[in-house]
């Protein structure tokens with residue numbers, strides 16, 4: 052199992068159009084100037100995997116994850132017009148185009164989807180790839196998708212047990228946090244081994 | 249006012265002989281490999297200025313500040329023999345030489361002294377230089393000195409009001425902590441300004 | 446008391462604007478705002494928001510910047526406090542760790558300029574910053590014991 | 603249960619030793635110790651101490667290392683947990699920020715080796731680490747909006 056593709060829409064500094072990263076096994080380096088959006092890519096992956104802690108997502112509240120390209124101005128329109136291929140699957144195309152026809156105020160603001168290569172069947176789903184997606188609406192509601200089908204969060208959480216090395220997500224090391232792992236006290240270190248077995 | 253000289257004896261990775269840094273106004277850069285002792289120099293300055301928080305000094309207890317050059321082996325002897333000029337003032341020379349004659353178990357383990365240039369009389373003491381020193385004994389006791397005279401800690405604290413930019417020591421930024429200053433909340437930011445005026 | 450606070454606030458705000466503009470060669474701007482809800486709340490109890498706008502980017506609160514951007518914002522605020530009470534010295538321990546080359550250069554410039562008014566002792570692993578120093582101390586360990594060596598910069602800078 | 607824990611402990615300990623020795627070309631060593639006071643305490647309730655000895659330095663607990671040394675120790679422990687349960691991927695965000703050139707090279711070697719068994723996605727600003735990658739994504743902002751560009755490394759490594 053590894054991450055094959057990440058698709059980001061409207062998450063933090065990523066505009067409301069689809070930005071796609073096609074990945075491979077091995078060592079993938081992400082580089083670029085300060086403030087370009089590198090950490091936001093890792094945040095987007097954590098978000099799709101169900102991360103809800105505002106501290107881990109580095110925002111004051113979840114609504115701040117919604118792309119906002121000027122102080123307070125939700126430039127919704129300019130982000131959606133045509134730039135870049137809108138790789139969102141058909142099930143959400145209807146969403147993007149149909150804002151006006153959708154009577155409730157709910158508008159899809161953010162979507163991140165992750166496609167895992169599952170040829171080794173590491174994830175207990177019988178398909179060569181497994182796609183987990185999370186959408187957040189501007190009213191704060193979330194929806195999760197597994198291979199295109201709407202599921203509730205607990206279905207994803209069971210899958211994640213395989214994907215995340217430890218319940219405390221030790222395989223995701225955020226910016227500035229690496230030294231903390233060497234500063235664990237003896238009980239914390241033991242608990243980490245206990246969590247895994 | 250600026251730091252003119254720092255003398256370190258037996259503090260963390262600095263041996264039990266005197267290591268002296270002669271400094272000047274302007275920009276002083278300290279550089280060197282990982283684990284060479286750079287942060288320990290800044291810790292030594294904070295220690296001499298009365299820092300007692302084990303978290304800030306990056307130890308589990310104050311005794312861990314005492315130089316220890318092998319797991320558990322206090323190599324007291326090898327550090328004291330002759331290497332480097334022992335610039336400690338006469339009043340403590342008696343200490344170093346006289347361990348056997350000093351009947352109580354108290355042995356000086358750590359000493360850090362800082363000499364400030366005070367030609368602008370920024371520190372309310374009428375001398376061109378002001379030296380603050382702190383000794384710690386292996387029984388955990390501390391002694392403070394001001395220009396060679398033994399004083400109690402509160403005398404130093406009043407002087408420090410001048411030397412430290414804010415009571416929360418904002419002019420000392422520890423390794424890995426700089427981003428936190430930008431993450432202060434509005435109340436914390438206001439309180440910092442209030443503290444100074 | 447109210448007057449004292451508002452004077453102090455204006456001084457730090459002015460300094461924040463000037464430092465950040467200098468660092469970004471006029472292309473960026475930063476400022477402080479009192480959250481007194483347009484004068485309706487008492488300024489003695491309102492918080493202070495720190496707004497930062499990096500070149501060709503929208504203005505954002507300092508809390509929602511990236512890691513490197515937060516470093517630059519933090520140093521701006523810290524040095525701006527000098528206008529209230531000058532600190533005799535600064536001790537900075539690898540504050541440049543998360544900076545790219547453009548922001549390392551910006552940091553070098555402001556630290557170089559401010560060190561002329563006092564004293565800044567900065568631990569760094571980056572040659573670009575060491576090159577800006579007036580004095581360098583090299584530290585190395587031999588058998589677990591720290592040693593120091595001083596280098597004087599040729600004055601011909 | 604006791605057996606299960608002690609097997610798991612030995613596996614991680616063995617892996618910690620092997621990773622750290624590889625990173626320091628045999629000059630350093632690291633290991634885990636169970637604080638069961640020589641067998642007098644129950645191993646199911648004792649803590650685990652992580653000892654690290656860098657080349658030509660005395661052994662120390664991981665908590666009292668320097669910033670850069672802690673980074674190397676942390677990655678050693680993290681990767682050693684693979685021996686209990688392989689993680690499908692790792693996300694590392696500028697973990698190299700406080701490393702000098704020697705430790706950056708050590709990190710590059712171990713990450714390169716471990717990435718061959720799975721997937722490591724690493725954000726870094728250092729060319730030396732980017733050069734070790736199989737694939738590179740460049741990220742840049744245009745008017746505050748992030749864009750990504752992929753570079754394929756010529757396979758001729």
Ligand SMILES: Nc1ncnc2c1ncn2[C@@H]1O[C@H](COP(=O)(O)OP(=O)(O)OP(=O)(O)O)[C@@H](O)[C@H]1O
Nearest residue numbers: 063064085086087088089090091118119511512513
């Ligand atoms: N909701 C949002 N809408 C638009 N931009 C945002 C939003 N939230 C954060 N940003 C901006 O995204 C930018 C990129 O942040 P990110 O933390 O990913 O940068 P980075 O590439 O990791 O930089 P560094 O190297 O400094 O760590 C920042 O400038 C930040 O202000």
Ligand SMILES: Nc1ncnc2c1ncn2[C@@H]1O[C@H](COP(=O)(O)OP(=O)(O)OP(=O)(O)O)[C@@H](O)[C@H]1O
Nearest residue numbers: 260261282283284285286287288315316668669670
């Ligand atoms: N009481 C002590 N006696 C001897 N050595 C100690 C003591 N306490 C800490 N040390 C050691 O001092 C060394 C230097 O630590 P320091 O944090 O100053 O390094 P540094 O130069 O800042 O490195 P980095 O660049 O990694 O931050 C470490 O290897 C640490 O283990």
Ligand SMILES: [Mg+2]
Nearest residue numbers: 090226511512
């Ligand atoms: Mg970042």
Ligand SMILES: [Mg+2]
Nearest residue numbers: 287423668669
């Ligand atoms: Mg350090």
